[in-house]
Amino acid sequence: xxxxxxxxxxxxxxxxxxxxxxxxxxxxxxxxxxxxxxxxxxxxxxxxxxxxxxxxxxxxxxxxxxxxxxxxxxxxxxxxxxxxxxxxxxxxxxxxxxxxxxxxxxxxxxxxxxxxxxxxxxxxxxxxxxxxxxxxxxxxxxxxxxxxxxxxxxxxxxxxxxxxxxxxxxxxxxxxxxxxxxxxxxxxxxxxxxxxxxxxxxxxxxxxxxxxxxxxxxxxxxxxxxxxxxxxxxxxxxxxxxxxxxxxxxxxxxxxxxxxxxxxxxxxxxxxxxxxxxxxxxxxxxxxxxxxxxxxxxxxxxxxxxxxxxxxxxx
Amino acid sequence: xxxxxxxxxxxxxxxxxxxxxxxxxxxxxxxxxxxxxxxxxxxxxxxxxxxxxxxxxxxxxxxxxxxxxxxxxxxxxxxxxxxxxxxxxxxxxxxxxxxxxxxxxxxxxxxxxxxxxxxxxxxxxxxxxxxxxxxxxxxxxxxxxxxxxxxxxxxxxxxxxxxxxxxxxxxxxxxxxxxxxxxxxxxxxxxxxxxxxxxxxxxxxxxxxxxxxxxxxxxxxxxxxxxxxxxxxxxxxxxxxxxxxxxxxxxxxxxxxxxxxxxxx
Numbered sequence: 027x028x029x030x031x032x033x034x035x036x037x038x039x040x041x042x043x044x045x046x047x048x049x050x051x052x053x054x055x056x057x058x059x060x061x062x063x064x065x066x067x068x069x070x071x072x073x074x075x076x077x078x079x080x081x082x083x084x085x086x087x088x089x090x091x092x093x094x095x096x097x098x099x100x101x102x103x104x105x106x107x108x109x110x111x112x113x114x115x116x117x118x119x120x121x122x123x124x125x126x127x128x129x130x131x132x133x134x135x136x137x138x139x140x141x142x143x144x145x146x147x148x149x150x151x152x153x154x155x156x157x158x159x160x161x162x163x164x165x166x167x168x169x170x171x172x173x174x175x176x177x178x179x180x181x182x183x184x185x186x187x188x189x190x191x192x193x194x195x196x197x198x199x200x201x202x203x204x205x206x207x208x209x210x211x212x213x214x215x216x217x218x219x220x221x222x223x224x225x226x227x228x229x230x231x232x233x234x235x236x237x238x239x240x241x242x243x244x245x246x247x248x249x250x251x252x253x254x255x256x257x258x259x260x261x262x263x264x265x266x267x268x269x270x271x272x273x274x275x276x277x278x279x280x281x282x283x284x285x286x287x288x289x290x291x292x293x294x295x296x297x298x299x300x301x302x303x304x305x306x307x308x309x310x311x312x313x314x315x316x317x318x319x320x321x322x323x324x325x326x327x328x329x330x331x332x333x334x335x336x337x338x339x340x341x
Numbered sequence: 342x343x344x345x346x347x348x349x350x351x352x353x354x355x356x357x358x359x360x361x362x363x364x365x366x367x368x369x370x371x372x373x374x375x376x377x378x379x380x381x382x383x384x385x386x387x388x389x390x391x392x393x394x395x396x397x398x399x400x401x402x403x404x405x406x407x408x409x410x411x412x413x414x415x416x417x418x419x420x421x422x423x424x425x426x427x428x429x430x431x432x433x434x435x436x437x438x439x440x441x442x443x444x445x446x447x448x449x450x451x452x453x454x455x456x457x458x459x460x461x462x463x464x465x466x467x468x469x470x471x472x473x474x475x476x477x478x479x480x481x482x483x484x485x486x487x488x489x490x491x492x493x494x495x496x497x498x499x500x501x502x503x504x505x506x507x508x509x510x511x512x513x514x515x516x517x518x519x520x521x522x523x524x525x526x527x528x529x530x531x532x533x534x535x536x537x538x539x540x541x542x543x544x545x546x547x548x549x550x551x552x553x554x555x556x557x558x559x560x561x562x563x564x565x566x567x568x569x570x571x572x573x574x575x576x577x578x579x580x581x582x583x584x585x586x587x588x589x590x591x592x593x594x595x596x597x598x599x600x601x602x603x604x605x606x
Contacts (some may be wrong), residue, residue, distance in 0.1 A: 040454060168546055299466045317457070
């Protein structure tokens with residue numbers, strides 16, 4: 027319980043720092059956002075008008091207070107480019123990115139656990155070298171290159187999906203999932219490579235323990251020990267990594283959404299950056315950071331429930 | 342053979358080839374990188390055009406090796422400046438401790454809670470577009486992990502006997518940190534510098550792919566890929582050439598990193 031309270035306090039403090047940092051980045055470092063949006067040759071009246079709509083003519087503290095108050099009441103401002111409330115823009119794109127992320131996580135877990143166990147089992151053989159080689163390759167392929175390759179090979183040559191023809195999840199859920207499979211795979215492959223490596227190391231550490239020898243001695247089969255005993259213990263040390271992966275999966279999804287033309291949060295973020303739509307970028311950045319912080323908080327709590335030993339060692 | 346030596350050698354060869362090509366591109370490219378020749382549009386790789394030509398008839402090999410130069414320059418300057426800043430921050434944080442440590446670590450933690458590419462996006466949004474913006478963006482993106490590592494290393498060596506001895510002999514704090522503690526962290530730092538290089542290349546090419554990295558007309562691998570995307574079916578070599586250059590560089594650097602790690606740690 028004490029742990030829970032402490033974690034929650036740290037979470038709140040981190041959230042506060044994040045709002046402060048985001049706000050600072052968009053208000054203190056650059057010159058005048060109105061100038062950046064309109065260019066240096068804009069007329070003073072126009073600049074003044076835009077400053078007023080953006081609210082940048084108010085004192086910084088008031089701006090910050092207004093922004094945070096807006097966030098808390100679910101009204102984080104209006105996008106300049108779309109002239110729409112930011113909340114509406116985010117709302118319509120959120121399910122797409124969430125579904126993509128979930129699919130990626132499922133793919134990552136479904137592939138890396140068996141691969142990691144397999145690699146640990148084949149320790150010191152040629153097979154292990156092969157798996158090492160493939161994990162090395164997996165880390166080295168940038169997501170967008172992988173996506174382009176997939177579009178070419180699976181889309182245009184093998185006709186497994188039609189690139190560019192995005193199917194909305196509202197119209198046809200099956201078609202949507204089919205379309206999303208390759209984007210999800212493009213994000214998943216580097217993560218699979220990393221996770222496989224970690225699971226393998228954790229498994230090998232665990233295989234050296236006494237209980238494995240005992241279990242083998244009493245006549246359990248190798249596979250039985252691996253999946254029923256060793257994996258359970260090894261996975262505990264890997265769960266924090268899955269929490270951290272949320273961030274990199276989102277990073278991957280920003281780029282992959284761009285490649286496949288998926289109308290999700292990532293694409294909205296990039297278009298807001300390229301069109302210098304400050305209110306939208308600011309809110310999106312904050313939103314994403316919050317989601318990641320909260321997910322990590324939940325993962326930390328879950329780890330506690332699964333394995334209370336970690337708390338004792340960290341305190 | 343010693344542990345890690347094979348990886349180290351393969352890595353050195355791969356990275357050496359790419360770096361060599363980048364250096365050669367300073368003095369010589371087979372064709373001008375912006376020369377458009379409509380007579381040879383989208384030609385498959387041949388002896389005249391090693392990697393073929395793109396939809397404007399530009400020679401892809403020339404563009405790819407010049408792109409290597411830009412991408413490597415960005416990656417190296419990012420990692421060097423980031424290493425300098427983080428070493429200073431990490432040493433101060435770990436060695437001085439107290440409130441300074443607390444402040445530095447909290448800011449580092451907060452930056453760390455943003456996914457890497459998001460930080461780069463923020464910096465690119467709020468700063469004037471230029472070729473150096475991307476270096477600053479990537480630098481801020483890598484500072485947290487480097488600082489944390491140097492700090493952990495410093496804490497680890499701060500209380501060892503040889504440092505305590507030196508302190509008894511009256512060695513000043515700055516000298517202790519720089520001459521006695523820092524060299525011990527160096528091997529650890531070296532392997533993360535190499536991994537950092539490969540991450541910087543990945544990040545730079547992603548940003549260039551999104552059109553937010555190195556600005557045209559300078560070619561970069563990321564933008565070559567985004568330009569090639571629409572013609573992937575008719576001219577796949579346009580995408581394969583820069584893509585494979587990225588992959589080979591990253592594999593090379595990762596191999597070196599692995600070799601160094603196995604050797605020293």
